[in-house]
Amino acid sequence: RYYGVEYIDGLLADLGVSSHHFDDETRGFSFRFEAPLDMRMNKRAGITAADILNDYDEERLADILYLYGELKQSRRIASTIVKARGQKTYKTTNDLLTTIEPFFQRAREKKDMAKMFQALRIEVNHEMDALKEMLMAATELLRPGGRLSVITYHSLEDRMVKNIMKSGNIEGKVKQDFFGRIETPFRLVNNKVITASNDEQERNPRSRSAKLRIAEKKANE
Structure with missing residues (x-):
């Protein structure tokens, strides 16, 4: 809004906590x-x-x-x-x-x-509230064909991301139209979640828990 941007073509969210916070001895994160x-x-x-x-x-x-x-x-x-x-x-x-x-x-x-x-x-x-707010905002702001890509690190946030991409809501409540098609603003790009390869895990042990989900905003039907 500050720059007058109404829609975006893509959003990449990395939900991992910055190592800066963990390494700061005064913050109490570790x-x-x-x-x-x-x-x-x-x-x-x-x-x-x-x-x-x-x-x-x-x-x-x-x-x-x-x-x-x-x-x-x-x-x-x-x-x-x-x-x-x-x-x-x-x-x-x-x-x-x-x-x-x-x-x-x-x-x-x-x-x-x-x-x-x-x-x-x-x-x-209030990280779960912030994640919910971001996912709902992305649903509104992405153009048709725009991509939502999210890297998650634990099951709670992964479940929220999976739900919004599959059903269009945080709770994962599936709604179907007259023909039995699921009503959701997204189309999954990767039906199976993307995880780190063995080589990547060796280079960066923290990536073992990372999961990447990608969805594309559907055109208005």
Whole structure:
């Protein structure tokens, strides 16, 4: 709108978090560093990870850990966090790690800790709401024949992208016309999601979880 652009020919969205955030020891995005539990992309707005750990009730906290982190022990972890904060306020990453380390087996410790931090980061920054807003905006702004290409990194965001491309809505509710054709503004370019090759995975281990989906905007019918 600022430049007077009404429609676009294509949109490429890479939903991965910038390594700049993880490598900044002061932001609290990574369990590798002792840092304040912040995790805000925009440090001038919103709640912090510490606010969530100290203020959310047990049920809400457990739901976040399960939905955004896919942690199977989310209920037990949330219960332990709530009990521990009665003795000490959560301020730094080490405060959190001290509480949750007993839940993670050494073989999967780093992966599960990454899921824990991912869940808090998604909640702090309302990432799912931002993704929904972007996908709906793309639906309106793409010209007929325009391409929507999205790189996802975890199942929650991948499901939203797949739904919008296949059904035209975030929930994935399929609507059909009189002839049984699915009513959606998009046509899938790749029916099967594109994943990284073995060679690419060797060069960049982070690409192992990346999935690329591409859809083309249908002409007005």
